[in-house]
Amino acid sequence: MRYGGPNFEKKGFVSIWVSKVTLDEIPDDYFEERFGEDYEDTPLSQWCENFGFGYYDHDQIEDNGVEIGADTLDRILGECSYSKSYVEQAVSKAKEKGLGSASWIRNFFDFSYSPESTGIDEDQFMIFLGAFEYDTNSESKYESQF
Template identity: 25%
Template structure:
């Protein structure tokens, strides 16, 4: 199944993926390439997105901390990540105003990023 980006747009929510990329360039290449086929929707160039990459895995708490408005959603991300068995990663990708629902698309089981959840956030009025 394929979905449109707009199918998941939702004010006050941020969707979060984690993985083990070691450079921003490698993560960018993936996002501009295989991400669409792995997660069943195309990224929208005007979406509010952020990435974070560390050279080695760190705790999810450390990885999420530098993101904009993270103080409003970090605890939700950590809880969501732990609930899917992710306590550390070297890369994080987030989309603001977005509530991805993996049950509405086919997610490739070997995707290089893991969706950890969509959690509430505040800011960016």
């Protein structure tokens, strides 16, 4: 399964997941990458296992959020790389899904996740917001708090 399953790599797209719970409610090992002989046939992390894919390039992941409570998705996403090119579409999609704030987001660049392929758009901790085109020539909407 680690290298099997659907391949969602797609240049120029960012897939975004949003937390449904506060950061302290997400288990410490949820995003932790599993290596070694014991894990050769398992997905790289619990997060990707829950969303139906086995392996990913961790260099393409960007996480952002707040340690306590929640903040607006505009702020959290706006601090991420290239956000001027996708933040408005992402926030609009979030509003359609009834999401306005979160404690944590996970951006996966050059990846166009498709719940239609896996049948999974959320688990107990995260919800898939969508895949959006991004432009490497754009800047972040805001400066990061970190």
